[in-house]
Amino acid sequence: MNDFNLWWEALPLLAKGYWSLALPATVVFLVMMALTLMGSDADIDADDPTDSDGSIISVKTIVGFFTFFSWTGIATLNSGAASWLSLVYALIAGILVVIALVWLMSLIPKLSADGTTRLGEALLKSGEVYLTIPPMRTGLGKVQVAVNGGLRELEAMTDESGSLGTGTQVVVIEVLDGGTLLVSRLE
CATH class of the missing domain: 2.40.50.140 (Nucleic acid-binding proteins)
Incomplete structure (x- = not known):
């Protein structure tokens, strides 16, 4: 535990922020991915704020943004990039993930099939x-x-x-x- 404290204290403030976002966002992201792959999020008959209606702001896009924003920030800081450059790369990564998730969620309704006999x-x-x-x-x-x-x-x-x-x-x-x-x- 002492090594962790030394490591944490040695981190710059921006790196502490990235790590504080990365760990919980990653856990939530992995849980959401596992539930999605198991099909658990598709069997609920209720209003769902994470519906695939093409909305930019949803739980999935917010979690995706913070997950990739924080890990990109950590990676760029660890590679020796300046703090401002790390922040720019992190924002770009987060925005790209949001765009990708919105695009993927817009494709989901196209997967449905009409079983009506014509x-x-x-x-x-x-x-x-x-x-x-x-x-x-x-x-x-x-x-x-x-x-x-x-x-x-x-x-x-x-x-x-x-x-x-x-x-x-x-x-x-x-x-x-x-x-x-x-x-x-x-x-």
């Missing part, structure tokens, strides 16, 4: 009957059709005079009201 995309696509479709629109059956990059099981009717049994290859010729597909036997 039935219009099923038009003229071929598929296979999954549950028998009764003839002449007298009832509903089900077909499997590739829509939106995935195989969907959708309700279907037919105008054919005979029923379409399971495994029959069909083509979607119309999307009816209510999202029911009108299909015919694939020739």
Whole structure:
């Protein structure tokens, strides 16, 4: 402990300031990173001041600024740079980290996918009957059709005079009201 006291007393005031910011900011930064990587910060259904709405001032950007500001200041002072130059480099590093974090957080909403099935995309696509479709629109059956990059099981009717049994290859010729597909036997 005595060595620490000697080291601390020998530090210039600016270096003490950097170290006083670096240690707590780094701990908070590492905890936030660990929680983010584990997905813990994404499952909360509440107002979150660290939301990725592109805001420059958030908990993540403030912690990132102080973490990189302080460590850059420590590194430049230890390399022998003048105090004013160390402060300039530290400010530049902190600002660059804030810019990078805001940019990265603005990309997060673009990672979401819309899982809505757009039935219009099923038009003229071929598929296979999954549950028998009764003839002449007298009832509903089900077909499997590739829509939106995935195989969907959708309700279907037919105008054919005979029923379409399971495994029959069909083509979607119309999307009816209510999202029911009108299909015919694939020739």
